Amino acid sequence: MQDLIEHFENYGPKTLPFDQWLADVLEVPLATVQPFLGKIQYRKVEKNEFLIMPGTVCPYTYYVERGVLRMYTIDGSGKEHVIQFAPEGWYITDRKSTYLDEPSSYFIQAIEDCDLALIPKHFLQDISKKYPQLLEKNTFILNRYIMLLQHRVTLLLSATAEERYLDFLSTYKDFIHRVPLYMLASYLGITPESLSRVRNELAKG
């Protein structure tokens, strides 16, 4: 249980090559990981480059070794809505598109130059056939992510602009300096003007 608590308290970006992430976070011995790494592609993308766009199937889960990705959607009135950021040590995907082979309704875009590992659909499942213990650790990680999403739903339904901003600060720490403010406002579900007001008020103390 302690590891789950630590996962919660260290949710900032963490630079970790993908094979090391498998070893350190999923706790799969490097020797076990090795034969599977041939299925992983590595890719560099430049700031602003797109990995997926609406209407295309998202074939991979993208693990970030360096840089930041964001996933967003555009509503009927042309407004962007940021669903997720993924800095170092995180992964991002439109799971519905990846798992069900359906066209995505999201954009995934680099907001910094990135080094990525491209994880194909059944990668973890394939390793788990050789090393079932992986699933226990992965269950922790999925539960942790559910907690974060449930917390985000709660904030979107019930929290003020200031509460949302402070929550982001405390959870994601210095990462905040790497995200343009208009994207942060979009992620928080508030207007850029509200975000500026909150930041000015907090700066005044």
Next chain:
Amino acid sequence: MQDLIEHFENYGPKTLPFDQWLADVLEVPLATVQPFLGKIQYRKVEKNEFLIMPGTVCPYTYYVERGVLRMYTIDGSGKEHVIQFAPEGWYITDRKSTYLDEPSSYFIQAIEDCDLALIPKHFLQDISKKYPQLLEKNTFILNRYIMLLQHRVTLLLSATAEERYLDFLSTYKDFIHRVPLYMLASYLGITPESLSRVRNELAKG
């Protein structure tokens, strides 16, 4: 993969005793489940009864055999916000409280008379020691729930009142008739007035 698609397309309530849920949904043979069932408590609660309140630790995951539970929070101005409904065949918990032994910030309340199974913290983990295949199926279920939560975040950020209502209708089907409209509006993150307007407009065609 087919089973994941079916899970997606059959997301309405489904009456299933807890041991049968373990056998049918998690696909654990009933003979394997049997020795663990002694750890499960069964409880009847009446409409409006509370299972947890803010400030108390949520010791169980509540599986609904009959009835509907809701989880909600109250904001600083006294307004209720429904985070989740759980009809038959679903489970509900404040995971953060249950897994980390922290006081919850939510209410969990019966909105119909309910028959519940109370699942203690390590229950699935304990079965998985005897039957590791459970974890693979559970990974599907957790991923499916992540997709639904991500979809909900997207709707809360970007969808109109009408889009939110129609999405709920298509996902949860007849369940809509069992939820008071003010709670549904709260779940959708819209005002009861918006919900009435949308329903009236749709009724007119």
